[in-house]
Amino acid sequence: MKSISANLNIMIKASEKASKILIRDFGEIEKLQVSKKGPLDFVTNSDLKAEKIIIDELKKARPNYSIISEEHGIETNKDKNNTWIIDPIDGTINFLHGIPHFAISIALKSDNEIISGLVFDPIKNEMFFAEKNNGAYFNNHRVRVSKKNQINDCLFVTGGKIKAEFDLLYRKSGCAALDLAYVAAGRYDGYFQNDLNLWDIAGGIILVKEAGGIINEIDMSVNKNIKIIASSADINIKLLEKLNNF
Template identity: 40%
Template sequence: MTQASLHPMLNVAIKAARAAGSIINRASLDLDILKINSKSPNDFVTEVDQAAEQLIIETLLQAYPEHGILAEESGREHGNKNSEFQWIIDPLDGTTNFIHGFPVYAVSIALAHRNVVQQAVVYDPTRNDLFYATKGRGAYLNDRRLRVSRRTRMSDALIGTGFPFRRGDNFKRYLKMFEAVMQECAGLRRPGAAALDLCYVAAGYYDAFFETGLNPWDVAAGSLIIAEAGGLVGNFTGEADFLHQREIVAGNPRIYGQLVQILAPYTRVITQEALDEDASKSAGKASGADASGEVAKKVAAAPAERKRGPVRIKKTDKSSDDAPI
């Protein structure tokens, strides 16, 4: 897709992402003077995150002042909160990598219309790699059309993931998932920037990806890019409600289906039937770990192939719980 043929809204998002990337690249040259604050233990925000986010918001609202904004560092403080159009922004996904000089981080910008993602940009400033997609028009890396991988066996698959990192995260649950997946696949990788991880699925570098606790700004752009590259995105039970449930699986259709079968027992997706049964047993206080075992019995793992639905964004208040960096 040539620059001239890009959707006007996508062009504005690309302009904003590249401008933010310039801020990030300049700051990366002198990390010693960087001001770093902690939002919570192991969860950092820098003045670069904030400056990049402000520049992105100004660029988007200058072009579309009537649109709404959902951004990682400032929530819904900008734009029209009642607009049918909402920009979903992560100005620097991979902040911990950035402050250590580990060159895996990205800018992520998506536009949703009536809660369905229509435009997506993920920009890797260290490599000058631009991943982008418009709904119905395919996904691209720079000028190259993207397609998910064609591998069909888990034993051949390279899988991406993200580790829990905050106090209070369910590390034991994750280690069980890690062990279950690790024994079935060719290898697991954890670079530490979910937006890029999702793009790597779209590009075929990974065959699939899974993580828990991700917020809309981490996955909105990447999920559309995967869908437009022919991949599937869902929660651990194969449903499309991954943003609401704070768990995500993505991959080429064949590996996606197999990975869902492995991860379904670890889901925190609670069906109404399971809630009713657990309430009668424990006065509605079943833990996520206990409930997942009951729910798994009621969940049918996703088939290897299924029809792609629209990537939807549920309006969600900014939350620090389990948010990646």
């Protein structure tokens, strides 16, 4: 494995520290499912606690970097060219229902381009990360997108409300960050979704690119209502044909 940058190292440490809270809180969810109050407030609290740990760790190391985060919002600091993009729990609804499929996502945007990203699934202890021109990795092993080129052999993934039906085999997992990480690792052959937030996908965008995949052009200055279509190069044109009205 190539050596990783100091910034990616900071991101990994921050996600690992925050994951301890999420693992502990996730263990409490079952008990909360039956409580009168219900688990919603609890999950919001988990989100905020994890986010605070991540932001504190990143700020300790890089006090001048700006921040875009799901709960915290936008914080413009001295260094406007470098921005951390954070989603403390992507897949909150899964978390809320005790489904172990959610992730921490952290990315670093520099001069309007994602240069580092990670997606960490704390329950399965699966860490996906990538840096510009340095490849994509899963638990320290290099990963590449799928090699399939027959669309009928492929498994795609989406999320949100999909009105049109496509002649495609696809799943809905409820976690955009992991969907993209799985495309990077070749588990899924492609991913498509509308109305995403930048923090849902920032960590995953660079993973797919560095794993040899293709993603539509995304305006990094926009934080909401993002449309994404990601896949291996082998299947991209066929997927776009199927999704021509997406």
